[in-house]
Amino acid sequence: MKFPFSNIFRSHAKNIPGVVEKKLKQTFPKAKNIEWEPKEDQFEAIFYLNDVEHIAQFSKTGELIQYKKNLWPDELPEILKAEGSKFGEIMNGIVIYRGTDLFYEMIIRNEKLDRYEFLYNQNGGLISSAIL
Template sequence: MKHYLVLAAFALALAAPAQAQQLKATQVPAAVVAAFKQKFPQVKEVKWEKEGDKYEAGFEQGNVEMSALLSASGELLETESEMAPSQLPAAVRAKLASSYKSYKVTEAAKIVSASTGATTYEAEVLKSGKKMDLLFDANGQEVKK
């Protein structure tokens, strides 16, 4: 269940107006499946979603819930790895404690851009039943809500 929440948060963060659509592997373009298998050959179980014109593969690697976002041509765009909120960088935790002190951090993830190698950190926060996804760089600077 937690995996689906991470995928939903990922979908909202990347394509707010778009709705993620669950797909069977046979509905995913062959180039996308082939590129995924090349990058992650050890992964056996994959849950596919379509987000606008992109495809997201949800899977587990080791004991870590992950997802990979790929273009329709099979280009890997980014990966996301679930992490405990306590594993967020200290600067991100400090920013959350100061700017979002009345919020509870319910989930966290590390997002790495395949093209630039840039890393951002996602924190899902909850206040009065309202969830919000926040993105930060490693220095605790908010990059996107």
């Protein structure tokens, strides 16, 4: 056995359908450092666009289901910053594009340093919250 550890360090192929890879390249032509994660009946691509992390979910047929983009707290819409600040310090945000709908996810830390995940619609309406 010439290279006994080669199988340990070798990345295993993810078997991403060509139609899914093609859709990612069409939708995000400047995506860099793409990593694929097969899910049950979907494929998730984690990549960088303009030095910002994105996560896109595709169906087996290549349909873009949704994608997420990391945001700095100051990039959030004012209404969401105001709503989120009621609960504590906004640590970070994520915008979620699902079809024509927009959602915002925020990680907020309260005065006891407990962290919570809040999900809002684009108008600042709270959809859900959970402790992390």
